[in-house]
Amino acid sequence: MRHIFIVVMIASLLGGCAGSGDRLRRLKEENKQLHENLTLAHQDINTLTAEKAALNEKVADLIRVSGTLQREKRARVEEADQLRKAMRSFAQEQMETLREFSLRQDFFDYIGAELVNRQHSGDENLTLVDSGNRVPGNGTLLAVRGYFIVPCRLRLLVLRPIEEQWEVVQVSAPLQVATAGLEQIDLEVPMAVRAGDILGFMFEGPVGIPYDEKTAHTLLFSDPLRAGSRLHIPDTKGMPNRRAYSIGGVGLFQ
Secondary structure: OHHHHHHHHHHHHHHHHHHHHHHHHHHHHHHHHHHHHHHHHHHHHHHHHHHHHHHHHHHHHHHHHHHHHHHHHHHHHHHHHHHHHHHHHHHHHHHHHHHHHHHHOOOOEEEEOOOOOOOEOOOEOOEEEEOOOOOOOOEEEEEEEEEEOOOEEEEEEEEEEEOOEEEEEEEOOOEEEOOOEEEEEEEEEEEEEOOOOEEEEEEOOEOOOOEEEEEEEEEEEOOOOOOOOEEOOOOOOOOOOOEEEOEEEEEEEO
């Protein structure tokens, strides 16, 4: 019996040693696999680190290029702005020179009655509509010219035939006449006109223009007129209240 127990113990020991050897072998294999995985991970990290460094260098290069382009763009913008300012200044000088030359040489067209002193004067807050002098062609009004007997304030109106009436299509900013005599007052903003339009002159206070009675075709209106106002202007032939005022418009027309 004792011999049997000894044999069983020896067999158990031999079996346990065999099982421990298998486990040790598996652990060694797993350790080897982990080392291989770690080596691959280090290789991947090194590769990614190198790629990151390359990308950082590209980004830095792009930032340098972008900075250079921005500086070049600012330089071009400044150069273009300076050129534009120089051209604008040159064009303005040329336009002013041409304008002064045109005024001196009476190059512009005049629409209105003769600019002479007349027999009568007076009245206040009237609008004068010159139905006898129509705009000869499409163009631009640049100024008001008149023979003034007192300082006064007025606005220039453009009237256009619409549906058998005359509609006020444009009203200038106030024009101030500071001195008496033959004067020309430039418009702040030129006014586009069409062939067939007629002009009105709306005085705020004294009518500083002399007139003759029963000549020409200027009609009088006492109510203030605004853009959009419509008037019925009859045939002035034979009308007793028509007048000739020494005032008109100045511009360029086709």
